[in-house]
Amino acid sequence: MQIFDSHTHLNDTPYAGQEAQYVQQAAALGVTKMAIVGSNAGLNAGALRLAKQFNQLYAIVGWHPDDSKDYDQAAENLLETQLALPKTVALGEIGLDYHWDNSPREIQRRVFRRQLAIARELHLPVSIHSRDAFEDTYAILKAAHLSEFGAIMHSFTGDGEWAKKFLDLGMYISYSGIVSFKNAPEEHESVQVVPADRLLVETDAPYLTPAPYRGRPNEPGYTRYVVEAVAKWRQETPEAIAQTTWDNAHRIFNLKG
Structure with a gap:
């Protein structure tokens, strides 16, 4: 069984300093590829560094x-340079967060739209x-011509109706340990x-540790338990969900392979 931790x-x-150990632990659980996700200057640089260091890792x-x-x-000039690197596979994570409101909402929406435009330009x-x-996210995505470049709802937390709305935009839906x-x-x-x-799995580690390790630190290898949970609710085998x-x-x- 081969598993791809998509986020x-x-x-x-x-x-920090233990990345090789976590890559090895993940491989022992069948998680052999990962997308390492940035979110600001420092984490973007870290994602690119790891993608360069490990063949089986990719950068977002x-x-x-x-x-x-x-x-x-x-920041935008640097981002465009980073997006052109060979192991960068997506732009993210981008969007809206009205829970923490760490940036003013109008700035969130403006920067979200701008990055979507860049993704469209670069395919x-x-x-x-x-x-x-969800309401504002959906409205912005609906106007973004997603069919030209593709999109993932990362760590999806919506119900079936919201899933259908995002699916109608042509999106992939990714589940984390919450499932x-x-x-x-x-x-x-x-x-x-x-x-x-349209189905993907992820850990969003170090957050959202899945059962049976909920409450403990998360790690990429635990995507295996997300696969098992998805398989349970879809009444399929873990092997089928992994594939x-x-x-x-x-x-x-x-990507090939």
């Missing part, structure tokens, strides 16, 4: 809504973060309506 933060502080770079207040022309898929902001929680009825509902060819999401990750990221 993880091995570039974050908890893993962009400006998270929390950091959008710091996005300026210099690169995007990884979308949306927290307490393994007993008290996650919306995710349990929506994961059953996502077509097989389906492996194929889908390669397709959306335009």
Whole structure:
């Protein structure tokens, strides 16, 4: 069984200096490829460094809504250079976060639209973060011509109706450890309506540790338990879910193998 963690933060502080160990631990659980996701200048640089260091890792770079207040022309110029690198597979994570509101909402929306425009220009898929902001996220994505470059709803937390709305835009839907929680009825509902060819899995590590390790630090290898949870709710085998999401990750990221 080969598993692709489509969204993880091995570039974050908890893993500093231990990245090779976590890559090895992930491989022992069948997680043999990962997309390492940035969100600001430092984490973008870390994602690119790891993608260069490990053959099986890829980089996603962009400006998270929390950091959008710091996005300026210099940041954009650097981002465009980073997006042209050979192991950069998507722009992200980008979107809206109305839960923490670490950047003013109007700035979040402006920077979100600008990065979507860049992705369209470069024909690169995007990884979308949306927290307490589905209405505005959907409206912005609906106007973004996603069919020209592709998009992922990362760590999706919506119900079946919201899943269908984003699917109608041509998006992929990715599930994190939340889908393994007993008290996650919306995710349990929506994961059953996502077509097989639009389904992805992720850890979002170091966040959202899946059962049976909920409450402990997360790591990319735990994508295996996300696969098992998705398989349970879809009444499929883990092997089938692993293969389906492996194929889908390669397709959306335009990778061979």
